[in-house]
Amino acid sequence: MxxxxxxxxxxxxxxxxxxxxxxxxxxxxxxxxxxxxRIWELLETPLTxxxxxxxxxxxxxxxxxxxxxxxxxxxxxxQELGLVQIWS
Amino acid sequence: xxxxxxxxxxxxxxALNSDxxxxxxxxxxxxxxxxxxxxxxxxxxxxxxLECHRLTSLFYLTTKNNRFLxxxxxxxxxxRFSKKKLRMLTLVAELCRVSKQFKQATILTVALKGPLLSQxxxxxxxxxxxxxxxxxxxxxxxxxAYRILTDMGYxxxxxxxxxxxxxxxxxxxxxxxxxxxxxxxxxIELHWRLYSSNQVDKGATENLWNNLRIQKLGGLxxxxxxxxxxxxxxxxxxxxxxxxxxxxxxDIVRIIKKEGxxxxxxxxxxxxxxxxxxxxxxxCHLSHLLFDACLPLVIQEAIQSDKRIEQLAAMSIFAMNHxxxxxxxxxxSWGNLTLAQKRVVNHYRTSYHLGGGEALSSSFKRFxxxxxxxxxxxxxxxxxxxxxxxxPFLWVYSVFTxxxx
Numbered sequence: 190m191x192x193x194x195x196x197x198x199x200x201x202x203x204x205x206x207x208x209x210x211x212x213x214x215x216x217x218x219x220x221x222x223x224x225x226x227r228i229w230e231l232l233e234t235p236l237t238x239x240x241x242x243x244x245x246x247x248x249x250x251x252x253x254x255x256x257x258x259x260x261x262x263x264x265x266x267x268q269e270l271g272l273v274q275i276w277s
Numbered sequence: 278x279x280x281x282x283x284x285x286x287x288x289x290x291x292a293l294n295s296d297x298x299x300x301x302x303x304x305x306x307x308x309x310x311x312x313x314x315x316x317x318x319x320x321x322x323x324x325x326x327l328e329c330h331r332l333t334s335l336f337y338l339t340t341k342n343n344r345f346l347x348x349x350x351x352x353x354x355x356x357r358f359s360k361k362k363l364r365m366l367t368l369v370a371e372l373c374r375v376s377k378q379f380k381q382a383t384i385l386t387v388a389l390k391g392p393l394l395s396q397x398x399x400x401x402x403x404x405x406x407x408x409x410x411x412x413x414x415x416x417x418x419x420x421x422a423y424r425i426l427t428d429m430g431y432x433x434x435x436x437x438x439x440x441x442x443x444x445x446x447x448x449x450x451x452x453x454x455x456x457x458x459x460x461x462x463x464x465i466e467l468h469w470r471l472y473s474s475n476q477v478d479k480g481a482t483e484n485l486w487n488n489l490r491i492q493k494l495g496g497l498x499x500x501x502x503x504x505x506x507x508x509x510x511x512x513x514x515x516x517x518x519x520x521x522x523x524x525x526x527x528d529i530v531r532i533i534k535k536e537g538x539x540x541x542x543x544x545x546x547x548x549x550x551x552x553x554x555x556x557x558x559x560x561c562h563l564s565h566l567l568f569d570a571c572l573p574l575v576i577q578e579a580i581q582s583d584k585r586i587e588q589l590a591a592m593s594i595f596a597m598n599h600x601x602x603x604x605x606x607x608x609x610s611w612g613n614l615t616l617a618q619k620r621v622v623n624h625y626r627t628s629y630h631l632g633g634g635e636a637l638s639s640s641f642k643r644f645x646x647x648x649x650x651x652x653x654x655x656x657x658x659x660x661x662x663x664x665x666x667x668x669p670f671l672w673v674y675s676v677f678t679x680x681x682x
Contacts (some may be wrong), residue, residue, distance in 0.1 A: 198496030199364075199496070200370045204363065209366060211366045212370070
């Protein structure tokens with residue numbers, strides 16, 4: 190099972206309810222919505238998709254199928270942005 | 278335990294203007310903020326005071342749940358806090374980007390103050406406001422570091438010299454270049470010394486390279502000063518600026534709180550050996566007077582036995598009380614002129630109280646070696662000494678032309 194973790198080479202800060210990340214090389218900002226912010230917080234320790242879903246379903250009223258779809262979608266995007274990486 | 282006299286605390290409180298008094302009451306765990314304190318607040322004046330003291334973000338975080346803070350002020354504070362936080366994130370990212378480049382070029386650097394100080398003592402690298410990044414390199418690496426920064430898009434904000442002699446005098450007298458990047462509006466001060474005058478804390482810059490420690494930021498390991506070196510540096514820096522901005526005092530408060538009395542005592546002993554004990558005592562004294570910091574007995578006794586500490590503190594309180602008027606045109610009114618004169622006198626009195634005749638002389642000399650005057654008019658290197666005689670006239674000219682614009 191694939192385990193994900195944060196990319197430590199990131200700069201971020203909480204502004205209002207959103208997490209703002211900064212691309213160090215480009216100096217550009219992007220903000221994460223509340224679900225992505227929560228995924229980011231949970232990935233302080235490496236987790237699988239199943240582990241993430243288990244924790245998120247405790248906090249959100251969502252079916253396991255829907256949760257998995259959303260988590261996979263968010264992780265894909267976060268990987269593209271360089272925020273998250275596969276933990277080896 | 279002996280306490281700093283109640284009279285000192287009272288004098289400090291009454292000497293401060295109402296905005297600063299309210300600001301300090303909000304930070305205090307001992308003093309109460311009355312329910313109507315914010316109702317009669319001049320919001321514009323108060324927010325300007327916070328800006329000048331670089332405490333907007335910290336004040337917002339301290340008071341955002343305070344039910345007495347009126348909604349318009351809270352809303353304005355929140356907007357400013359968000360803006361400053363974004364700005365700080367930019368500075369943090371830039372510190373990482375620049376540090377990476379220096380590391381690749383094997384240039385040893387030390388990040389002074391800034392986001393790493395914020396990370397260590399404010400638990401968040403964006404809370405402590407700063408307008409620029411301070412990076413120290415060894416004197417032998419300055420030109421290489423300068424070239425790297427120019428390749429990264431930085432340029433000098435002002436070039437102060439136009440001849441080899443002027444450049445040599447600049448390097449001998451001052452301690453950093455100020456460089457600006459127009460694409461991200463970041464200012465970097467590239468230091469080759471900790472302080473501008475070689476009379477202060479002699480040997481500090483040479484010795485600190487053996488005592489550095491590492492802090493992690495954005496996956497990078499960045500060197501910073503050792504705990505005691507940083508504490509002493511912040512005290513010397515604050516004293517040199519007469520503690521005009523309260524956030525410098527807040528740094529000392531935070532360090533005292535986190536590191537404890539033994540650490541402060543040891544740093545003080547170190548500062549005695551380096552001839553900057555008074556700088557440390559003044560910083561500690563102000564942190565107690567203004568923010569109720571608990572001082573160890575050795576510091577309290579040293580403060581009590583040195584009468585100059587109270588005199589220094591009084592001048593610093595004057596400076597922080599008038600920080601909002603620092604850009605006032607001194608020739609616009611008699612009041613402004615009187616204030617400007619008092620500032621100048623206090624500047625030299627502070628130098629004297631901190632370092633005696635040698636420090637006063639060094640401080641006075643800098644009036645005559647001001648690169649800003651060279652840009653107005655300067656003699657050739659062959660007659661360089663005439664620049665010193667021309668300095669007072671050029672100062673008068675610069676005061677009138679600057680304030681006539």
